[in-house]
Every structure is written in structure tokens, then in C-alpha cells.
Amino acid sequence: MKPSAQTTPNDILATAQALRWEVGKDFHEKLMESLYTNANQIADRAVTRPGEKPRFDLDRTIDRVVTSPRWGFLLMILLFTLVFWITISLANVPSRWISILLIDTIYPALNAAASSIGFPWWLQGILIDGVYLATAWVVSVMLPPMAIFFPLFTLLEDFGYLPRVAFNLDNAFKKVGAHGKQSLSMMMGFGCNAAGMISTRIIDSPRERMIAMITNNFALCNGRWPTQILIATIFIGALVPTYLAGFVAAMAVVGIALLGVLLTFALSWYLSRTSLKGEVSSFSLELPPYRPPRILHTIYTSLIDRTIFVLWRAIVFAAPAGAVIWLVANVQIGDQSIAEYLINFLNPLGILIGLNGVILVAYIIAIPANEIVIPTVLMLTVLMAGLTGVGEGAGVMFEADLASTKAILVAGGWTLLTAVNLMLFSLVHNPCSTTLYTMYKETGSRKWTALAAMIPLVMGFAITFIVAQVWRLISG
Amino acid sequence: MSQHPNPESCETCPMHNTANLSKLGLDMGDWDYVIALAGNPNTGKSTVFNALTGLRQHTGNWPGKTVTRAEGGFEFGDKRYKIVDLPGTYSLLATSLDEEIARDFILFGQPDVTVVVVDATRLERNLNLVLQVLEITDRVVVCLNLIDEAQRHGLKVDERRLARDLGVPVVPTVARSNGGINNLLQTISDVATGKTVCNPRRFKNEPAELKQALQILIEQLDEAFPGLPNARWVALRLLDGDERIIEAVRKGELGDLAGQASPTPAINPDLKLEVSS
Numbered sequence: 239m240k241p242s243a244q245t246t247p248n249d250i251l252a253t254a255q256a257l258r259w260e261v262g263k264d265f266h267e268k269l270m271e272s273l274y275t276n277a278n279q280i281a282d283r284a285v286t287r288p289g290e291k292p293r294f295d296l297d298r299t300i301d302r303v304v305t306s307p308r309w310g311f312l313l314m315i316l317l318f319t320l321v322f323w324i325t326i327s328l329a330n331v332p333s334r335w336i337s338i339l340l341i342d343t344i345y346p347a348l349n350a351a352a353s354s355i356g357f358p359w360w361l362q363g364i365l366i367d368g369v370y371l372a373t374a375w376v377v378s379v380m381l382p383p384m385a386i387f388f389p390l391f392t393l394l395e396d397f398g399y400l401p402r403v404a405f406n407l408d409n410a411f412k413k414v415g416a417h418g419k420q421s422l423s424m425m426m427g428f429g430c431n432a433a434g435m436i437s438t439r440i441i442d443s444p445r446e447r448m449i450a451m452i453t454n455n456f457a458l459c460n461g462r463w464p465t466q467i468l469i470a471t472i473f474i475g476a477l478v479p480t481y482l483a484g485f486v487a488a489m490a491v492v493g494i495a496l497l498g499v500l501l502t503f504a505l506s507w508y509l510s511r512t513s514l515k516g517e518v519s520s521f522s523l524e525l526p527p528y529r530p531p532r533i534l535h536t537i538y539t540s541l542i543d544r545t546i547f548v549l550w551r552a553i554v555f556a557a558p559a560g561a562v563i564w565l566v567a568n569v570q571i572g573d574q575s576i577a578e579y580l581i582n583f584l585n586p587l588g589i590l591i592g593l594n595g596v597i598l599v600a601y602i603i604a605i606p607a608n609e610i611v612i613p614t615v616l617m618l619t620v621l622m623a624g625l626t627g628v629g630e631g632a633g634v635m636f637e638a639d640l641a642s643t644k645a646i647l648v649a650g651g652w653t654l655l656t657a658v659n660l661m662l663f664s665l666v667h668n669p670c671s672t673t674l675y676t677m678y679k680e681t682g683s684r685k686w687t688a689l690a691a692m693i694p695l696v697m698g699f700a701i702t703f704i705v706a707q708v709w710r711l712i713s714g
Numbered sequence: 715m716s717q718h719p720n721p722e723s724c725e726t727c728p729m730h731n732t733a734n735l736s737k738l739g740l741d742m743g744d745w746d747y748v749i750a751l752a753g754n755p756n757t758g759k760s761t762v763f764n765a766l767t768g769l770r771q772h773t774g775n776w777p778g779k780t781v782t783r784a785e786g787g788f789e790f791g792d793k794r795y796k797i798v799d800l801p802g803t804y805s806l807l808a809t810s811l812d813e814e815i816a817r818d819f820i821l822f823g824q825p826d827v828t829v830v831v832v833d834a835t836r837l838e839r840n841l842n843l844v845l846q847v848l849e850i851t852d853r854v855v856v857c858l859n860l861i862d863e864a865q866r867h868g869l870k871v872d873e874r875r876l877a878r879d880l881g882v883p884v885v886p887t888v889a890r891s892n893g894g895i896n897n898l899l900q901t902i903s904d905v906a907t908g909k910t911v912c913n914p915r916r917f918k919n920e921p922a923e924l925k926q927a928l929q930i931l932i933e934q935l936d937e938a939f940p941g942l943p944n945a946r947w948v949a950l951r952l953l954d955g956d957e958r959i960i961e962a963v964r965k966g967e968l969g970d971l972a973g974q975a976s977p978t979p980a981i982n983p984d985l986k987l988e989v990s991s
Contacts, residue, residue, distance in 0.1 A: 245938040247963045253934055254952035254960075257927040265924060266954055277845055280879045281838035286870040298875065 297528050304399070310406045315492060317399070321390045322488035326471050329382040336381060340374040363568065364561050372560025375613040376552045380464045384545045387463060391429075392540035396531040400425050407499070414503045415510025417446035420453070424502060427457030428495075429544070431673040434459075435680055445516045451677050452690045453505050455669040456498040460544070461552070461608030465664050466491045468612060472644040473657035490661070498665050505693070552609035559603055559610050563617055577618060591699055592659035592706030594651060601663075606671050611664065616643065619650035655709050659702045666698035745787065745796040747906045750819055752847060753831035754840050755802035758859045760784075761889040762831050763799045766899065790899045795906070798825070804839070806846040807956075814958065820850050821944075822967065826906045829898075831857045834864035834871050834886070844880065848914040849947040855901050856884040862893070881914040916946070927953060939968050 303309055348370060352362045394400060404421035411420045419441050427434030434454040441447040458466065467487075475487035510516070566576040574582075577599065585595030600614035647656075668674075668691040678687040751766075753759040767786035784799040800819055801812035820828055830847050832840035847854055858873055877884040883901045887894035904910040931949035935942055942948065948968065951959040962968050 245934045247938060247966060250931065250934045250938060250952070250963055251960060254931060254949075257930065258953055258955065261924050261927050261953055268921060268924070269950065269954075273842055273845055277841035278838055280876065281841050283879060284872045284876040285837055286872070287868070298872075 300528060301402070304402045305405050310402075314403055314406060315496070317394070318495065319485070319488045319492045321387065321394070322467065322491045323484050324390060325383050325387040326467055326475070326487050326491075327484040328386050329467070330471075332382040332385075333378055337374075337378040340378055341371070345371065345374065360568075364564050368560040368562075368564030369557045370560070372556045372563065372610070372613055372617075373553050375616070376556040376610060377549065380552055380609060381545070381549055383464050383467050384460070384549065385541060387467075388460075388544040389537040389540045392536050392544065393531045393533065396536050398528040410503060411506065414507035416449050416453075416506040417441045417443065420446070420450040420502075420506070423450045423454060424457045424499070427454040427459060429460060431455055431457065431459045431669050432676040435673060435676040438680070443516070445510075445514050448681070448686060449506050449509050449514055451681065452509065452686070452693060453502040455673070455690070455694050456502040456505070456665065458495050458498055458665060459608065459670075461670065462664050463491075465608070465612050466494055466661055468643070469657050469661055469664075470494075472647075473652075473654060476644070477654075494661050494665050497662075501666065501697070505697075552607060555607035556610045556613065559606075559614065562603065563614060567618070581618065590706070591663075591702040592655045592709065593663060593702060594656065596650065597656075597660060597663070601667065604670075605668070608664070608670050616646055619646055619652075655706060658709075659705055662705060663698050663702050666694050666701055668692070668695045668698075744794060746793040747795045747826040748823065749795050749797040749902060749906070750823065750825035750828045751797060751799045751831065752816055752820065752828055752843065753802055753857075754804055754833065754836075754843055757802070757831045757833040757840065758889050759799065759802055759831045762829070762857055762859060762887065762895075762898075763797065765887075765889045765892050765895045766797060788899075790903050793903065793906070795902070798823075803843065805843060806850070817850075818958070820847060822962075824851070825853075827853050827855055827902050829855045829857050829902060831859050831889075834858050834861045835867055835869060837871060837876075848880065848882065849916065849950075850944050852882075852912045852914055852943070853905050854882045854912060854914065855898070855905055856880060856882060857889075857898055858884050858886045859889050861886045862888045862890075879915065882912045883910060924953075935968075942968060 304313055345366070348366050349362070352366055357365075401422075404425055407421040407424070408418040411418050420438075422440065423434050423437045426437040431454050434457060435451055438447045438450040438454070441450055470487040470490040471483075474490040475483035478486045563577075566580070569576050571579060580599050580602075581595035583595070584598040588594040588596070588598045596618040597615055599618060600611050603614050604611045669677075674687055674691055677690055678684065681687065749766075751759060751763055753762075763784065763786065767788050785796065786799070787794060787796050789795070798819065800816040803813045803816050806813060806817040806820070819825070828847055828851055830844050832844060844854070844856055856876070858871060858876070861871065864871055871886070873884045873886050883905065885894055885898045885901050887898055889895065901910070905912060928946065928949050931952060932945045935945040935948055939945075948959060948963070952963065
């Protein structure tokens, strides 16, 4: 390579000559001094002298515990259980306040206002019973757990704990034939699978990147945490005495998240031995130093960046979905509404896998965003169960604190099996359309994108089917 | 650093730096990788050399002007490694001929891996050399030798901490009794094949006026020799009035290095990667 025309070697030498005067004569000594200082510091940190107690190094001490083969995993489970327990026990109260405000107060006021202005009944239905209620529901169900869970999660991240979790899992990923960095993209997936898809860019090998993308869906995302937390609280927590309820519900959510990790390993293992065979590339992960998290700053940014972002996304999808739900519940074909027709059509399949037709319809409506599954389920359940006096008519969502949410679901034929299988299906089903679109953009492959949608969907049906059959066999 | 379309093809291609090596009098006949062995005197460097080359060693001695450079080889995995034992030195400032030989080999020979043997009982003094080597090349493995002796002195060296602070693999060895040599071979091969990516920590705590001067020079160097792997170090040497480096700039030898700069795989800036021991 020849030196480029703009700067010739002689220019450089002239510059160096001129600069040499500026940097001063003692520059050489200073340079040596800093070299020795650095060497001294590094040696000092690494060497323990005789008789001297090992220098207390907080980072190293914490690392020894949190990444130890024996305690690391246990500690990880405990820590996440704690996070969910705090979320579950604190979310209920604000959830109730918001629902009193949005649904008990504003909703009737809006209806009254619309009637007094003289809205046509269908417009009032679509806008207030559809769009407004769906949105209000999403806000009251999702905002409180998110506003508690995300800051806690972000605190763990800022403190430096998440890289340790990735470190604990890194080896396991290598063992199943995937890239160790998949532990990082999975961590991203726990926030949002679409973000997880993009984060797989850190994996150089296309084979291992594809594995990471296909399995990213098994990392529970923002849209699904609230579903898990809600169902665990009202069905699983209710199985035990009140003082244990929060803890048991938290354990159930952690259990589902761990199952997701296990499924990630299993599918990675399978793919790396079949269609995505190849060598494992190795890498090493640096553990960044622990930093004391700036608590207020973290809470602020996680509220802005994550909570508001996710909530906004949920609202954007919930508002049109609310209109759609109202329409399918009110537009009649023959003597049945479209919703009834769909639900009856899917019900046999739903029952077979321990769910029901309502849930399957909800999952179809919620393809753009997992966030609206539960509101849709509730609304459709009310419609199907023909509950009167709760909603104001077909396709109307209504106030729902935890007790009445459970009452509605039970009235809709929900059992413990339905709850468990819904949690399983929420973990194992097709990724949302945003995630799939992101994957398509990243890979440019229709085939793999389709597989990424189909594999978890088929697995979800298989898992819920097996659980339902075994459950029914045992419980007679 | 320039992005290469396929980093691996260059690193693993046996031809990638033969031109410079043969200029330095090295016959690259049928070797896949070149390993340089550097270290302070009396660190057991020759013992490590003998342990690495084992029985297959065929040592050739080069009659230099005053010092000799020993050469040997070994096979590991299915690759053949040529290993060059550099003169033992305390620094790479090229104030003496042996230092110059060692430095020129690391700089212009661009070995695939430079193994720096350090004496675990005198870590601080030995690290001066390691830090200087790290200024020139990324691909370094630190061989922490004489750990048995250190233990006898009651010294404990935390090699994980050391590896983290330096940003390159650190392998503890007792070369005398072949302790840790297999691990060393594996680590060398990992760095040579690019399986392990080194990310040496470089210190930039220089005074303000120097920082500015360096910036100007580095910019010019980058312009004249795009892709030069160690522009900062070259700039420092130029400011220091290092005749050999001035000559290398004048003759355009640096350009050869720039052209062959080993490509670094893209690393996500958010995820700092380094090697563990």
C-alpha cells in the first residue's frame, strides 16, 4: 500500500519534529512513569503477598458468589422471584385505583356525554365500548406491574447483574451447540423479542445467529409478563393461604420463565444437530464492574424508555383491536355474531388442548401485540358466558379488579388447567408480528421467518395438549 | 481499523504475512502460524520454548551481530507452528540491539501470536514489557511462568484478575515440569485461529499537551497508512525521535504493515468482550 497523496511520510515526520518541541523534554520520562504506574497497579491487584490478607475486592467477592456453579443459579432464581413477588404484591393497589378512575368514573361519564350529544348507538359502541374500554383496560392491567417490574429489572441491569446471568448461562449455550452470546440476546428478549432479534447481530456466525433468532421467542417479553403475572396471581396464588399467595404466584412466573430457558436450550440443541449443524464458535464474556445504580435516574429512564414505550405500543394496538372486538361481537351473520361463530368453531380445538375457543380467538386478534390477550379474553368471555349486569352489552369490556376478573373467567368455564395452559401457551406460541417482521428484515429469509413462527406454535399446541391429557387422566 | 469482508480467511491463510517474515530471514516453508516468544531475561523463556517444541524441536541458531534468535516448531491440532525465541529484554524501546531485534520482529514480522513469558515472582517489573508489547500487537498470550516458585514465596497471583486487567489470556505454567503447557498450546492456537479475540486494555492517561500532539499525528498516520494497527504507538515513537521508526515511516515500510493489518471482527460497542484465562 502506498502512502496516500494528501499526507506524505515526510509531512508526518515534519509534524512529529515540530510537535516534539511542544510536548517537552520530560515527555519520555512521563511516559515511562505512567507505564510503571500502570504495571504497578495491575500487579498490585493480581498479587497477594505472604502474610497479607487477600485484598478485599468487592467485585471479585460478589462475582465469586453470583457466578459460582453451586450458588449462582439458585441466587438467580431467588432474585427473580423476589422481583416478581414485589411486583405482584405492589401492583394490585394502583391497579384498582386506575380502574376506579378510568372505568368506574370516566367510562359512564363518557357514555352519558355521548348519549346527551346524541351519538348514533353504533358509533357510541365502537368508540366508547370498543376503543375506549379496550385502551382503559390495557392501561389499568398493564401499567402498575410494568411501572414496578421494569424499574426493578433495569436496576438489576444497571447494577451489572444481568451480564452475570449471561455468564452463568454462557457455558450451557455452548454445550447445546449454540453461541455463548445467545445468552445476551436472550436477556434482551426478556425485554422485547423484536429487540432480541436485532441484538443477535452480535453473533457473527449465521448458523448460530439463526438459532438465537428462532429461540428468542422463548424469552418472555414485556407483552407477556403482565399476562403471566395476572394469571399466576389470580389462579396459582389462590391455591395457597393468603400470606403465601404472592410468593407462590411469583414462583409460578419464575417457573414459566425458566421453562422458557429450558425450551431455548432444547430447541437450540435440536437445531444445532439437525438443520443448523456446524461448529461452535467460542468467545469470552467480560464481566463489567459493578456500579451502584443511580436509583432515581434508573426509575425515571425505565419509566420513560420502557414503561411508557410498551404501554404506548399496547394502546396503539388495543385501540383498533377494541373497535374490531366490538364489531365482531355485534355484527351478526344469521343469528350468530362473528365472534360467536369464530369461538364456536375454535372451541373443540381449544378444549382439546386445555384452553378454549375464546383464548384462541384472542390470540388471533392479538397477533400484532401480545399485550392485549387478556383484555380480549375477558371481553369475549363475557360475551360467551352471557353474563348480564356486568357489561352493558355484547363486546363491552368492564371494570375488572382481580376478584371480578377471576369471577368472569370462572364463569367462562376456566379451571386451574385453563390457567396453567394459558401460561404455557403464552410462553410457547408464535412471536408477535413486529418480531417476525424484524426477523424477516434481519435475515431476508421468508423460509426461516415462517419456521420461527410455526415451530413455537406447533410446540405450544403439543405442550398444552400433553398437559391437558395428563391432567385429565390424573384428575379423572 | 479496516473491515475485512471475511476476517477468518486472512488470519488463517498461511500466506498472510510471509513476505515480511522472509524479509526477516525466516523460512516459512510449510508452517501455518508464527509464534514469537518474548520476555524478560531469566523468566524461564527458554524452558518454555523447549517445553513447547518438545522432542520435535529442531533449533536453528542465527548468528546475529551480538545476540541470537532461536527458532523451532511444533504441531498442535492439525496446524504447524513456527516459534521464534526472541532475545530476553526488559523493554521494547530499542535502546540496545537485542531490544531492537525483539521489537522489530514483533512490529514488522507480525507474528500470529506473541507469547510473553513473565516471572510470577516479579510480576510488576515483567508487566512493563507486557504493556509495551500490547501497544504494538493485540494478539498476545501471557505465560505466567514460575508459579511454583511464587507459591513457595507465599505469593498468590490471581490470573483471572490479571487477564481481565490486561485484556488478553493469561496461562499459568510451571514450564520446568511441563505444568500448564497443554493449556498454553491450546490458548496459543485459539488466539492464532482467531477463536479467542484479544482486546487489550490500553492506557491513555497521558498529559493534555501530549494527548493533543498524539491526536494530530495519529490522524496523519491514519491518513497516510490507513488500517495501521498501532498508530498510537508509532506516533509515540516518532515523538520520542526513534530513528528506526522514523526510517520505517520514510521508506513506507509501515504501509506494508497497514496493508496486512489483521482484521478485527466487529464487536458491538455495548458488549465489551475480552478473554478470560
